[in-house]
Amino acid sequence: MPVPPVTGRLQWTDVPTQLRARLEDALDTPVADTATPAGGFGHQLAAALTLECGRRVFVKAAPDDDPLTPANVHEAAVLAALPPGAPAPDLLGIHSTAGWTAVVIAHLDGPHPDLSPASTDAEQAWALLDKLTSSPAPPSYLAAVSTIPSTAASLHGWDELAADPPADLPAAARDRLQQLVELEALWPAHAHGDRIVHGDLRADNMVRDHHRGVTFVDWAHATTGPACIDAASLAPQLVLAEHVPEDVARLLRDHPATANSPETTTAFLVALAGHWHRDARKPTPPGAPGLRAYQHRAAAASLAVIRLRLS
Ligand SMILES: Nc1ncnc2c1ncn2[C@@H]1O[C@H](COP(=O)(O)OP(=O)(O)O)[C@@H](O)[C@H]1O
Numbered sequence: 001m002p003v004p005p006v007t008g009r010l011q012w013t014d015v016p017t018q019l020r021a022r023l024e025d026a027l028d029t030p031v032a033d034t035a036t037p038a039g040g041f042g043h044q045l046a047a048a049l050t051l052e053c054g055r056r057v058f059v060k061a062a063p064d065d066d067p068l069t070p071a072n073v074h075e076a077a078v079l080a081a082l083p084p085g086a087p088a089p090d091l092l093g094i095h096s097t098a099g100w101t102a103v104v105i106a107h108l109d110g111p112h113p114d115l116s117p118a119s120t121d122a123e124q125a126w127a128l129l130d131k132l133t134s135s136p137a138p139p140s141y142l143a144a145v146s147t148i149p150s151t152a153a154s155l156h157g158w159d160e161l162a163a164d165p166p167a168d169l170p171a172a173a174r175d176r177l178q179q180l181v182e183l184e185a186l187w188p189a190h191a192h193g194d195r196i197v198h199g200d201l202r203a204d205n206m207v208r209d210h211h212r213g214v215t216f217v218d219w220a221h222a223t224t225g226p227a228c229i230d231a232a233s234l235a236p237q238l239v240l241a242e243h244v245p246e247d248v249a250r251l252l253r254d255h256p257a258t259a260n261s262p263e264t265t266t267a268f269l270v271a272l273a274g275h276w277h278r279d280a281r282k283p284t285p286p287g288a289p290g291l292r293a294y295q296h297r298a299a300a301a302s303l304a305v306i307r308l309r310l311s
């Protein structure tokens, strides 16, 4: 397997010639141009291909012995099984050859949404989540996600941080460390449910398509769980996008996805914050240079919301 680049993603020209030829064959026209969108921390190929006919498609690809390939295969199964009207692009195909696998997805045209208070994109994302989680996932989706165990239930971090608190742990965490450990310990019992969970919702895993509006991409972590998971994970993202934590706490109290399960929402947020506070302090993994700095910011943002829910 090629060593992943320490900065940036694999490029179209890194994909074996046989797989490129297979894709061009399946798409019925040669690739004229490729563009790697900003966003994400992965090292795999994730590129918009412009075909000679002018049409665009989106492709994710990696070697078969790269752990991202099973994630891409999972994403393909999920995209094929989401109910009609779900805020996701269509799956166009999946191709394996020469020890690599590529997933071809309908191209969405537009920037990442602006989750700041200046835009209505965050409102759109909340509305999509309220709708997506208002009824149980269909059987096709349950079958698609059943092959991969959900990792959401195993989120934690405060237990490890409390055992040996780092010197730079913020006072807001240090002062209520025992309470955070106890709340986080409640999460696994609340983590199961029958709703669709995207599992990795951030602005860079959404595209504001010119026709469809805000649409969720990167369904590689999709699973089932309680309705609140995606909406609660949007909360720290909104703080990072400069919403004041008080407004975000109000959204959590008001939106059906989170309002109907306040204890589960708090337990999830605390477990997520613990995971970020712990992982942010680990060494940088290869191919993801910005990950730890992001986790530090996300850890602080989630704590700002949690403080309001606990006070
Ligand atoms: N269907 C799509 N159409 C257009 N751009 C997309 C599409 N899916 C993802 N992207 C863009 O590509 C980036 C990387 O894709 P993503 O699926 O998030 O891969 P990764 O798992 O590597 O983060 C996203 O941040 C987004 O900007």
Ligand SMILES: [Mg+2]
Residues within 6 Å of the ligand: 039, 040, 041, 204, 205, 218
């Ligand atoms: Mg992504």
